[in-house]
Amino acid sequence: MIGDFTQAYVIAHEVGHHVQTLLGNSQRVTKMRERAHPLEGNKLSVRLELQADCLAGVWAHKAHRARQILEAGDIEEGLKAAGAIGDDRIQRRTRGQVVPESFTYGSSAQRVQWFRPGLERAHLRLCNAFQGDVG
């Protein structure tokens, strides 16, 4: 059963994309994708999605601080949800095989890895998925 925090995480991820638009990241990635090889374009999409996961974590942290919204088990539920919607899990379930080059959201491990720092520490600088290795 989908929990209430899972639903909040999914919405917060989408709001994360809006924040990326306000920051100019979405437009930068769109421009870079136009010039990039399709496989590089996929990697850029993964970075954008992982940053949105991190921003969703920042939201959860801040919302909890302001309104005590988190209940026991919510963090585990959110991390489990992040892990359940990784490209590897989805591809294994729908295609029966995993093709990492075609990932556009990131693996389950990556999604958990990027959601967690936002959730636990809420520093925007931890959400820079455009530098270095994304895990």
Ligand SMILES: [Zn+2]
């Ligand atoms: Zn997304």
